[in-house]
Every structure is written in C-alpha cells, then in structure tokens.
Amino acid sequence: MPEQLIKICGLTTSDTVDAAVDAGATHVGLVHFEKSPRHLSIADAAKLRMRVPDSVKVVLLTVNMEPQPTAEALQEVQPDVLQLHGKETPEWLALIKSKAPIEVWKAVGIKDRTALENAARFKDSAHRLLYDAAAGALPGGNGLALDWRLLVGHRHALPWGLAGGLGPSNVANAIRYTGAPLVDASSGLESEPGKKDIGKIRAFCEAALAARAEAA
Numbered sequence: 001m002p003e004q005l006i007k008i009c010g011l012t013t014s015d016t017v018d019a020a021v022d023a024g025a026t027h028v029g030l031v032h033f034e035k036s037p038r039h040l041s042i043a044d045a046a047k048l049r050m051r052v053p054d055s056v057k058v059v060l061l062t063v064n065m066e067p068q069p070t071a072e073a074l075q076e077v078q079p080d081v082l083q084l085h086g087k088e089t090p091e092w093l094a095l096i097k098s099k100a101p102i103e104v105w106k107a108v109g110i111k112d113r114t115a116l117e118n119a120a121r122f123k124d125s126a127h128r129l130l131y132d133a134a135a136g137a138l139p140g141g142n143g144l145a146l147d148w149r150l151l152v153g154h155r156h157a158l159p160w161g162l163a164g165g166l167g168p169s170n171v172a173n174a175i176r177y178t179g180a181p182l183v184d185a186s187s188g189l190e191s192e193p194g195k196k197d198i199g200k201i202r203a204f205c206e207a208a209l210a211a212r213a214e215a216a
C-alpha cells in the first residue's frame with residue numbers, strides 16, 4: 001500500500017513545525033506571500049526549515065514570484081519542493097527549473113471538469129499537481145473545498161494532491177472518496193487566521209493515516 005502523504009501548510013512557529021513532524025506529516029509548508037496571514041520572510045522560513053528532519057520534506061509556497069527572486073529564495077531556504085500557487089504558466093515553471101533543479105508542484109484552482117482537464121498542460125513542467133478550490137479572497141488558504149466528485153475516475157496527468165477546505169473532520173472522507181495520495185491542509189488547522197492549533201494538526205494526521213490504513 002502506498003504511503004499516505006500529508007502536507008501541513010502555513011506553519012509559522014517552531015512548536016507547530018515540531019508538532020506536524022511528530023504527528024506524521026510527510027511534508028511541511030512555509031508560505032512566502034505577503035498578503036497571507038501565514039506569510040514568513042525568507043530569513044524566517046530558512047530558520048524554520050532548519051528544524052525539519054531529513055525524513056520530512058519542506059515545501060516553500062510562493063505566488064507569482066519572478067524567477068530570479070524565486071531562485072534566490074530557494075538558495076536561502078533550501079526547500080525540497082517549490083509549490084507555485086498563482087497564475088504561473090508552464091513556461092514560467094520551466095524557467096524556474098532551469099535556474100534551480102528542484103521538485104515543483106503546481107496548484108490549480110478547480111471549478112469544473114474543464115479546469116481539471118486543463119491542468120494537464122503542466123505535464124512536462126511540474127512534478128505534482130495540487131488541486132485546490134478556485135481562488136477566493138486569497139489565491140489559496142481560504143478553507144474552500146472543491147467539488148470532489150470531479151476527481152472520481154479522472155485520469156491524472158501527474159502525481160497529484162488534494163487541498164482546499166480540509167480539516168480533521170473531513171479528511172478521512174476526502175481520502176475514501178477521491179483516493180487522494182496526498183492531502184494538504186492549512187486554514188482548517190487553525191484557531192484563528194495564521195495560528196495553527198496543535199490539537200487539530202494531530203487530529204488531521206491521525207484521521208488521514210487511519211483512512212489510508214482502512215483502505216488497505
């Protein structure tokens with residue numbers, strides 16, 4: 001049975017990074033986007049990154065950031081994965097890849113079947129697609145779920161993950177219903193915008209791992 005991948009995103013403190021690692025997250029996400037309540041400076045992201053053991057991957061999330069500053073951020077933070085959560089094109093991804101050979105995930109807002117099919121345009125430029133609800137007030141991190149029914153039976157062009165409105169109470173159903181190999185949550189694990197709740201992080205990881213074990 002493949003491992004259930006779990007990404008806890010928008011972590012901003014040492015204790016919540018440690019809690020995510022201890023709870024079984026396979027990926028921890030650090031957001032560098034000034035409009036986000038989860039924004040970290042590159043220097044702070046680099047400091048938090050140092051706490052994460054090699055067994056857990058660090059994902060740096062940016063939104064429409066130009067390739068040159070992106071390359072500089074990658075150099076400083078040394079993440080394992082770059083998650084692009086804006087309107088970046090396949091050409092943009094290719095340019096970033098030419099500057100820094102790193103795993104690149106493209107987040108795509110899914111409002112209908114056409115949007116899901118169009119995500120295949122990243123087939124040669126991304127390593128993974130992350131399906132999220134179509135943008136709300138922010139490009140992501142809005143706690144909005146996409147219509148999971150769209151994913152059932154879909155032939156994915158790349159490895160993929162499910163984001164958008166996930167939390168401890170719905171992640172098991174999301175895994176059962178869609179078979180998502182990776183689940184990603186941020187605002188659903190907070191007590192207020194930007195403040196992660198350690199109890200919710202633990203409950204999310206436990207529910208995701210139990211759902212995957214049940215499917216075995």
Ligand SMILES: O=C(O)c1ccccc1N[C@@H]1O[C@H](COP(=O)(O)O)[C@@H](O)[C@H]1O
Nearest residue numbers: 009036140141142143164165185186187
């Ligand atoms: O978390 C943010 O503030 C954010 C800002 C800009 C783009 C993406 C952002 N978060 C990512 O959005 C998805 C869904 O989040 P949620 O669970 O619905 O809150 C996830 O990948 C977040 O990391």
